[in-house]
Every structure is written in C-alpha cells, then in structure tokens.
Amino acid sequence: MAATVFYLDEIPEPGGVAVLDGPEGRHAATVRRIRVGEPITLSDGAGLLAESEVVATAKDRLDLKVLNRVVAEPVTPPVTVVQALPKSDRSELAVELMTEAGADVIVPWQAARCVANWERKADKGVDKWRAAARAAARQSRRPYIPDVTDLYRTTDVADLIRTTVVEGGIAAALHESGAARFTELSVATATGVVLIVGPEGGLDDSEIAAFTEAGAQAVLLGPTVLRTSTAAAVALGALGALTSRW
Missing domain, CATH: 2.40.240.20 (Hypothetical PUA domain-like; domain 1)
Structure with missing residues (x-):
C-alpha cells in the first residue's frame, strides 16, 4: 500500500x-x-x-x-463503541484514538453524568465526529471509515445491547465496579462486540442496571482509572490481542 x-x-x-x-x-x-x-x-x-x-x-x-x-476483508468480530460525550476539548481526540485503534461503529451517547450536552446541537456534534473519524482513518490508512451514528440516549443503548446479544454478540460496560476482568470476556465466538465507555463522572447506577438487564456485562478494564477519551482505544487494543483482529 x-x-x-x-x-x-x-x-x-x-x-x-x-x-x-x-x-x-x-x-x-x-x-x-x-x-x-x-x-x-x-x-x-x-x-x-x-x-x-x-x-x-x-x-x-x-x-x-x-x-x-x-x-479488503473486514476484521472480525466487528466492534461498536458507545462513547459517552467527553468534554469538548477531548471529544474529537476520543474519536481519533478509537478510529486508529480499529472501531467499526462509533455511537455518541448522552449519558447522565456527561458534562457536554448535545441536546440542542446534536447534528453539529455528529458532523464533527464524522470528520474526525474520516481524518483519523486516512492517517491510519484504514480501508473502512467507522460509521458514526446519530446521538443515542440510554434507552437506545439498551436496545442496541439487546439486539447484539440476541444475534450472538456480547456487550461490555467498562466500569471500575465490574466483577469480571476484561480478559475474561468470551469474545472468541462472538458475532459482534459492543463496548460502553462512560463519562468522566462514571456510569450512573440506573445506567448500569439498564445495561446489565439488557444483557451487558460490567467489566474491569485494568488496574487504573482511564480518561473517557482514552478508555475505548485501550479496550480496542486489548480486544485486538484477544481475538484475530490483530
């Protein structure tokens, strides 16, 4: 190339x-x-x-x-990152990093504890994320540009989890209270993976409850607490080593 x-x-x-x-x-x-x-x-x-x-x-x-x-053959399993909106100065950085690390679909999510609020400017925010994903894909020479969806609410994320699980995939909410470790996820036979990254303030209890009820697992990514803008890239790197994606 x-x-x-x-x-x-x-x-x-x-x-x-x-x-x-x-x-x-x-x-x-x-x-x-x-x-x-x-x-x-x-x-x-x-x-x-x-x-x-x-x-x-x-x-x-x-x-x-x-x-x-x-x-180019797409890598498997496909990975969707549900990213709680970071602060404005780190928002596009999060998209760039997860694109370079291999995210296939990026979902901007208005979580309960997000400092950023896109309720009145969702279209503008999504457009910026799509431009950032395109630029990062070019920089990392990716044949596939990640799909950046419209803004999701928590109910939308729960619906995504249910669909993923029904179709044979897995969903993991990255959370410091997770009982399981990220490396214990059963990714070998998964048809798809959804990674949920919370905001700087962490996932709200009601969000964790909704996601686990829908079929997600709360998992601990590592021994340190990561910024929301970098957590997805770290998780994608770990997932690449656990699967045939790398």
Whole structure:
C-alpha cells in the first residue's frame, strides 16, 4: 500500500482516471503538495482499495491513473463503541484514538453524568465526529471509515445491547465496579462486540442496571482509572490481542 490514502466515493476500474477534488483533493494538492508520479492509495471507505499514480495536479485536485483494485476483508468480530460525550476539548481526540485503534461503529451517547450536552446541537456534534473519524482513518490508512451514528440516549443503548446479544454478540460496560476482568470476556465466538465507555463522572447506577438487564456485562478494564477519551482505544487494543483482529 502507498504511504498516503485518500477517500473517493467512486473509483474507476484499472486503467481509468480518478479525479480527487473537493476537501480531499484540496488537502492532497495544497496541504500535502503531492506531485505528478507519486503513488496514492484510494479507498471508498467501505473496503475498496486502489493503487494509483498521480498524472496531473491543479490547485485543488489530482488526476490519478488507477493501477489495480482490491477489496479488503473486514476484521472480525466487528466492534461498536458507545462513547459517552467527553468534554469538548477531548471529544474529537476520543474519536481519533478509537478510529486508529480499529472501531467499526462509533455511537455518541448522552449519558447522565456527561458534562457536554448535545441536546440542542446534536447534528453539529455528529458532523464533527464524522470528520474526525474520516481524518483519523486516512492517517491510519484504514480501508473502512467507522460509521458514526446519530446521538443515542440510554434507552437506545439498551436496545442496541439487546439486539447484539440476541444475534450472538456480547456487550461490555467498562466500569471500575465490574466483577469480571476484561480478559475474561468470551469474545472468541462472538458475532459482534459492543463496548460502553462512560463519562468522566462514571456510569450512573440506573445506567448500569439498564445495561446489565439488557444483557451487558460490567467489566474491569485494568488496574487504573482511564480518561473517557482514552478508555475505548485501550479496550480496542486489548480486544485486538484477544481475538484475530490483530
């Protein structure tokens, strides 16, 4: 794979010329100053990868000759991170870290103890998270851009847990009171994994009750208390070592 990955919705067949314009093309041509002859990996963000070579440049676009195309197999089991909204200065950092660590779906969650409140600006917050996920996916050269959902409430998270468990997956609420250790999760045969990360103030008792009633397990991730913005990335790293994801 070339050292640079950019996303393009429609990638031509080998031999065709792809036009990278818009924000991606502007970043490539103006910020990265990519020149004719340089190799570029294109991706549609949904698994398709194409090796290409720059054949022309302009102020805000690149023309690239597509050399080959392959489809990257998704890693398994797929992991959904339910992330309680961090404080504004660490919000996008959380998304960047969990994207680099391999999250497949990211769910922003308005937990009871969140300092941040998206009730009147959910669309704006989701848009920022989607942009952060896209940029982090490019940086880490991921063929799949994580799907960032709309804002969830606690009842929505409980419904997600029930669906996941019914379909053969597992859900884990990362909590310092967890009776089980993260390494004891039965992930080998899980069809999917949901990781629930609470806010800085921790999960509310009613949230823990709702999630465990829906089928989640409260687990202890490690011996130290992590910031909400870093916990998901640490859990994803541990999960990668416990499964075939790594």
